Amino acid sequence: xxxxxxxxxxxxxxxxxxxxxxxxxxxxxxxxxxxxxxxxxxxxxxxxxxxxxxxxxxxxxxxxxxxxxxxxxxxxxxxxxxxxxxxxxxxxxxxxxxxxxxxxxxxxxxxxxxxxxxxxxxxxxxxxxxxxxxxxxxxxxxxxxxxxxxxxxxxxxxxxxxxxxxxxxxxxxxxxxxxxxxxxxxxxxxxxxxxxxxxxxxxxxxxxxxxxxxxxxxxxxxxxxxxxxxxxxxxxxxxxxxxxxxxxxxxxxxxxxxxxxxxxxxxx
Amino acid sequence: xxxxxxxxxxxxxxxxxxxxxxxxxxxxxxxxxxxxxxxxxxxxxxxxxxxxxxxxxxxxxxxxxxxxxxxxxxxxxxxxxxxxxxxxxxxxxxxxxxxxxxxxxxxxxxxxxxxxxxxxxxxxxxxxxxxxxxxxxxxxxxxxxxxxxxxxxxxxxxxxxxxxxxxxxxxxxxxxxxxxxxxxxxxxxxxxxxxxxxxxxxxxxxxxxxxxxxxxxxxxxxxxxxxxxxxxxxxxxxxxxxxxxxxxxxxxxxxxxxxxxxxxxxxxxxxxxxxxxxxxxxxxxxxxxxxxxxxxxxxxxx
Amino acid sequence: xxxxxxxxxxxxxxxxxxxxxxxxxxxxxxxxxxxxxxxxxxxxxxxxxxxxxxxxxxxxxxxxxxxxxxxxxxxxxxxxxxxxxxxxxxxxxxxxxxxxxxxxxxxxxxxxxxxxxxxxxxxxxxxxxxxxxxxxxxxxxxxxxxxxxxxxxxxxxxxxxxxxxxxxxxxxxxxxxxxxxxxxxxxxxxxxxxxxxxxxxxxxxxxxxxxxxxxxxxxxxxxxxxxxxxxxxxxxxxxxxxxxxxxxxxxxxxxxxxxxxxxxxxxxxxxxxxxxxxxxxxxxxxxxxxxxxxxxxxxxxxxxxxxxxxxxxxxxxxxxxxx
Numbered sequence: 103x104x105x106x107x108x109x110x111x112x113x114x115x116x117x118x119x120x121x122x123x124x125x126x127x128x129x130x131x132x133x134x135x136x137x138x139x140x141x142x143x144x145x146x147x148x149x150x151x152x153x154x155x156x157x158x159x160x161x162x163x164x165x166x167x168x169x170x171x172x173x174x175x176x177x178x179x180x181x182x183x184x185x186x187x188x189x190x191x192x193x194x195x196x197x198x199x200x201x202x203x204x205x206x207x208x209x210x211x212x213x214x215x216x217x218x219x220x221x222x223x224x225x226x227x228x229x230x231x232x233x234x235x236x237x238x239x240x241x242x243x244x245x246x247x248x249x250x251x252x253x254x255x256x257x258x259x260x261x262x263x264x265x266x267x268x269x270x271x272x273x274x275x276x277x278x279x280x281x282x283x284x285x286x287x288x289x290x291x292x293x294x295x296x297x298x299x300x301x302x303x304x305x306x307x308x309x310x311x312x313x314x315x316x317x318x319x320x321x322x323x324x325x326x327x328x329x330x331x332x333x334x335x336x337x338x339x340x341x342x343x344x345x346x347x348x349x350x351x352x353x354x355x356x357x358x359x360x361x362x363x364x365x366x367x368x369x370x
Numbered sequence: 371x372x373x374x375x376x377x378x379x380x381x382x383x384x385x386x387x388x389x390x391x392x393x394x395x396x397x398x399x400x401x402x403x404x405x406x407x408x409x410x411x412x413x414x415x416x417x418x419x420x421x422x423x424x425x426x427x428x429x430x431x432x433x434x435x436x437x438x439x440x441x442x443x444x445x446x447x448x449x450x451x452x453x454x455x456x457x458x459x460x461x462x463x464x465x466x467x468x469x470x471x472x473x474x475x476x477x478x479x480x481x482x483x484x485x486x487x488x489x490x491x492x493x494x495x496x497x498x499x500x501x502x503x504x505x506x507x508x509x510x511x512x513x514x515x516x517x518x519x520x521x522x523x524x525x526x527x528x529x530x531x532x533x534x535x536x537x538x539x540x541x542x543x544x545x546x547x548x549x550x551x552x553x554x555x556x557x558x559x560x561x562x563x564x565x566x567x568x569x570x571x572x573x574x575x576x577x578x579x580x581x582x583x584x585x586x587x588x589x590x591x592x593x594x595x596x597x598x599x600x601x602x603x604x605x606x607x608x609x610x611x612x613x614x615x616x617x618x619x620x621x622x623x624x625x626x627x628x629x630x631x632x633x634x635x636x637x638x639x640x641x642x643x644x645x646x647x648x649x650x651x652x653x654x655x656x657x658x659x660x661x662x663x664x665x666x667x668x669x670x671x672x
Numbered sequence: 673x674x675x676x677x678x679x680x681x682x683x684x685x686x687x688x689x690x691x692x693x694x695x696x697x698x699x700x701x702x703x704x705x706x707x708x709x710x711x712x713x714x715x716x717x718x719x720x721x722x723x724x725x726x727x728x729x730x731x732x733x734x735x736x737x738x739x740x741x742x743x744x745x746x747x748x749x750x751x752x753x754x755x756x757x758x759x760x761x762x763x764x765x766x767x768x769x770x771x772x773x774x775x776x777x778x779x780x781x782x783x784x785x786x787x788x789x790x791x792x793x794x795x796x797x798x799x800x801x802x803x804x805x806x807x808x809x810x811x812x813x814x815x816x817x818x819x820x821x822x823x824x825x826x827x828x829x830x831x832x833x834x835x836x837x838x839x840x841x842x843x844x845x846x847x848x849x850x851x852x853x854x855x856x857x858x859x860x861x862x863x864x865x866x867x868x869x870x871x872x873x874x875x876x877x878x879x880x881x882x883x884x885x886x887x888x889x890x891x892x893x894x895x896x897x898x899x900x901x902x903x904x905x906x907x908x909x910x911x912x913x914x915x916x917x918x919x920x921x922x923x924x925x926x927x928x929x930x931x932x933x934x935x936x937x938x939x940x941x942x943x944x945x946x947x948x949x950x951x952x953x954x955x956x957x958x959x960x961x962x963x964x965x966x967x968x969x970x971x972x973x974x975x976x977x978x979x980x981x982x983x984x985x986x987x988x989x990x991x992x993x994x995x
Contacts, residue, residue: 130581137587140607141594145452145459148602153456281433285440292444298451307451408793415790423778498772504739505774506791507762668741668755669693 106204110212117216131177131225136232139173142297143237158301159330165299167240167328170233172296172320174327177225178218179258179319181294182287184266186210188273191361200362207267207354211260218259240329247326250336254323257343262319264350265290271354274361295321315346409508413516420519434522442475442529445597460599465540466629471597472534473556474621478593479530480557481564483523485515488572489585495576500667511660514572541629552627552642559649560620566652567592567615573659576666592617600637608636616648685843685875686713686736690745693731693899705731707899708745715842718869718876720890720907724987728899729879733845736877737767750843763792766836767845773828774835777821781812781831784820785838792839799838806834809864826857833861837868843875844868850882862888883980895987908955914989917952919979920963924949925972934966 146165150157160168187210190196199206233239242248269286272279291297293316300311300321311317322339325331331339424431449471453464462470494500494514503513543549571585578584596617600608612618613636623642626633633639693706706728713719723729734740735747738754738761747754752761768774775784789799807813810830815823823831833849846865850858866889868874878889886893886907893910895903903910911918919940922931927945931937936958940950953963960978967973 124580126578126581127583130578130583134583134587134591137591138594141591141598141603144602144604144607145598148460148599149452149456152458152460157455278430278433280430281437284433284437288437288440288444292447297448302451302455304451304454307447412787412791412793415787419776419779419783419787423776426778498769501734501739501769502772502774504758505737505762505765505767505769507759508791509759665741668739669695669743 109204110208113209113212114216114219117213118220119216128224131221132228135173135176135225135229139170139229139233140236142172143169143233146298147237158299160299160301163238164240164328164330166233166237168299168324168330170229170237170239171324171327173229173233174222174226175255175258175320175323176296177221178255179262179294180214180218180266181262181291181296181319184214184263185270185283187267187270188279188283191270191273192277197365205355206358207264207351210267211263214263215256215259222255242327242329247329247332247336250340251323251327254326254340254343257340257347258319258323260347261315261343261350262290264347264354265315265319267354268350268357271357271361274357274364290316290319293317294319295324315350318343318346409512412508413512416513416516417519420517421521424519424521431522435525437525438479438522439525439529442479442526445475446471446529446533449597460601461631461634462599462625465537466625466631467599468533468537469541469625469629470599470621472530472537472621473560473624474593474596474617475530476527476534477557477560477620478564478596479523479526480561481568483520483527484561485565485568486520486523486589487518488514488568489575489582489589491572491575492579492582495579495667510664511569511657515569538628543628549628552624555643555645556620556624559645560624563616563620563645563649563652564589564593564596566649566656570652570656570659573656573661573663576663588615596620596622598622601634605636612636612641616652619645619648683714684712684748685715685717685750686711686877687748688712688732688736688745689747691732691735691742691747692744693728693735693740694743704899706735706742709896709899709901710745711894711901711904713875713877715875716869716873717892718890719878720886720893721877721879721896722881722886722893722987723879723896723902727896729896730847731899732896733767733769733847733877733879736845737761737765763839764841765843765845766839766841767847768829768832768836768849769847773820773832775820775828775831778819780817781820781823782816784831784835788835788838794839802838802840806837809867810834811860826853829853829857830861830864833864837874840872841874843877845877847879848881849878850880850885858882858884865889883986887980897987910986912956914986917954918960920951920953920960920967921977921979922949922951922964922967922973923947923975925974928971931967931970934963937963937966 143166146160146169147162150160150162150165155161157165187196187206190199199209202209230239230241242251265286266283269279269283272282276282293300293311293314295301295311295317300308300317303311322331322343325339326336449464449467452459453467457463459467491500491514494517499517500510500514503510506513567589571588575582575585592611592615595603595611595615600612600618600622603611608618618637619642623633623637623639624645625631626637626639627642631639688709688711691706691709692704695703695705697703705726709728709732721729721732731740735742736749736754738758741755749761750764752764754761774788775781776787779787785803786799789803794802807816810833812827812830812834815827815831820828820831829849833846836846837844850861853861862885865876869876876889878885880886890907893903893905893907894901895910903913905913917938920937924947927947928949929946930939930942931949931951932939934951937951937953940952942949951963951967953960964973964976
């Protein structure tokens with residue numbers, strides 16, 4: 103067990119280092135995140151002003167904080183573009199992965215957590231400064247709130263990754279999954295509450311979102327870090343995230359096993 | 371022999387226009403006379419082949435269209451959610467915001483269809499496709515522009531068109547010389563403006579091979595800003611998106627004219643008629659960065 | 673439209689004068705990939721351009737075709753300045769770059785040819801005639817309707833060569849045209865190029881690692897080393913200059929003791945108890961026939977082959993001779 107943990111740690115570290123080598127890409131990411139943050143914050147602050155002083159519990163400052171915490175997370179929580187697993191299934195390289203003694207989804211997850219940690223430090227953290235300067239930010243007050251916020255980020259990264267992993271697993275059965283991954287990404291981005299808070303959704307859409315894991319990807323960590331959710335509500339939200347990570351993890355394991363059986367039946 | 375400074379500005383402009391025309395009227399006869407006809411015929415030939423190649427993959431073509439359609443719908447949902455919570459955003463009501471959304475999406479998606487692949491220039495460089503362009507007697511930019519046509523963007527364009535019709539109907543817009551004229555200028559020049567942004571960042575990519583994401587700030591960022599009322603931005607940002615990256619010209623300012631709305635500081639409705647100038651400005655910048663980028667790639671720029 | 677010497681403004685189709693290209697790299701010393709190179713190629717010549725990987729071959733070709741600007745010196749190709757007159761030049765040259773395809777991978781081959789004919793403004797009858805000719809000579813009839821991505825390497829390389837020659841260029845530049853091809857494909861491609869040169873007096877510049885390409889196709893060899901021209905002359909002259917020896921391999925009727933002491937040869941070794949023996953000889957002082965006669969006096973010769981000097985070996989020897 104300890105050996106396994108060490109392996110996951112090494113995978114995570116490799117994921118971290120791989121990203122750190124692309125410095126110009128990092129600078130580009132920070133710049134682009136800032137531009138989008140400026141636009142998003144402007145819209146939301148203006149929307150609150152248009153409605154009077156507050157919308158669904160958000161005032162100008164808290165909605166700005168919501169927008170910029172979203173920008174902090176966007177580089178870490180992967181909503182778009184992960185297709186490594188599907189590519190390996192289609193190329194047949196997946197057979198080599200199955201020879202390893204560790205569960206496939208957890209090895210990929212470890213690497214993704216490493217990538218996400220680097221993205222959070224290098225791409226996310228600068229957004230705190232930009233956001234504070236542009237339209238104002240709120241930060242967790244107590245160390246316990248910071249800790250809960252960081253835990254919530256880690257759970258969000260894991261949940262989003264496992265969601266992508268499940269979609270990638272469709273490659274075991276389908277020749278072409280690009281349409282599926284695109285549709286998944288679009289729906290996930292909307293329901294995660296990246297562009298408008300889930301709390302602003304009309305009731306029917308909020309119910310739809312609540313039935314999916316997507317709010318756990320962005321809305322929950324943003325709520326906790328911006329102080330929108332505090333105390334017992336914050337702990338409840340994290341508990342929901344834990345539930346989704348476990349559910350998606352179990353689903354990932356069983357779908358991987360089913361896909362593996364299918365490959366064995368087909369003979370690769 | 372067409373001209374001696376083969377990749378000169380004038381040549382690039384003419385060829386880029388020829389390329390865009392060939393893309394826009396893939397089947398139609400674009401009436402250019404004289405020496406350019408040969409190049410034009412070649413570009414049209416290339417574009418036609420791109421269209422046919424996509425039609426050959428029916429299933430993936432259909433899913434791609436569905437995906438861009440879904441993207442358009444998701445963005446529309448975001449506008450709807452905001453107006454579910456507030457009656458006005460940046461001085462616009464929901465109907466006016468729909469018109470801004472429609473014009474911004476229509477012009478950006480049309481530009482994306484025509485030249486959206488230009489921001490993949492680093493891939494072209496890595497695959498050696500750019501070097502092959504050098505070996506043909508056509509302009510580099512013309513070849514880059516005509517090398518792909520992303521018909522899948524038709525999904526997003528169709529969402530924008532439906533929203534446009536709905537917004538015009540709900541806004542009770544009468545067909546006058548002003549509204550029809552403004553709408554035409556907005557669609558044509560707005561598309562040209564977004565195309566120019568794509569070409570400008572393509573030029574920058576010669577320097578920023580690993581920094582592709584910079585491009586997104588100007589192209590997708592510009593499109594996102596274009597979808598909003600300019601009045602949501604504080605003055606410096608509004609000035610930036612009006613006079614530097616003139617995204618406000620593609621949708622917000624024309625909407626003021628079409629609906630007869632007052633606008634605000636640095637957002638005067640009268641500005642809207644300067645859209646062709648704004649588009650020309652973007653293209654001048656685009657051709658300068660493209661030319662600089664090419665010289666950088668060849669190592670001639672020092 | 674064949675270019676006459678008058679039309680290209682001189683006797684040379686390629687005129688390179690003190691051509692230099694320096695690459696500046698961050699955190700590393702500047703590197704002169706091409707360093708003061710001077711040579712001319714006359715119309716109709718076939719020139720092999722050889723050297724180790726990284727010796728400066730591709731950089732030279734990129735400067736000859738307008739892809740790269742020289743740091744110093746000049747290059748004129750077909751009478752044009754490749755940087756300032758790239759498009760005019762492109763009408764007169766055909767280039768095959770090893771791994772860079774000029775075909776449209778998702779279209780049938782036929783359509784790639786049609787588009788290229790349009791790009792080069794060939795009128796319909798001329799395009800049809802030339803395409804038919806190339807299809808026949810390169811045996812591409814069966815592949816014409818297939819998408820390019822489904823072609824085998826040999827089929828694709830023939831198609832690339834056809835695409836580069838469609839507009840009957842005066843100068844053809846081929847970068848490793850036979851790499852990875854099987855023996856038959858190589859032979860048919862060489863046959864085709866020989867015929868093309870004979871009929872159209874096309875000038876050929878060829879980079880290759882294959883000595884067979886040079887022997888069959890080229891009457892002149894340029895060896896480039898560290899960006900400088902290390903040799904310019906005939907292939908046999910090159911072998912002579914560096915003292916590269918040919919090797920006679922004989923298969924004998926019966927096991928024979930080592931063939932020591934044959935005049936002007938050096939015994940290299942034997943296999944199978946001396947049934948197959950290898951003798952190196954210097955082509956300047958003796959001939960294969962003379963060596964064979966001597967061998968035949970000692971044992972019955974059943975079969976023989978002559979190993980030509982390996983191109984890498986030649987290049988290596990040039991390095992050691994010049995440094």
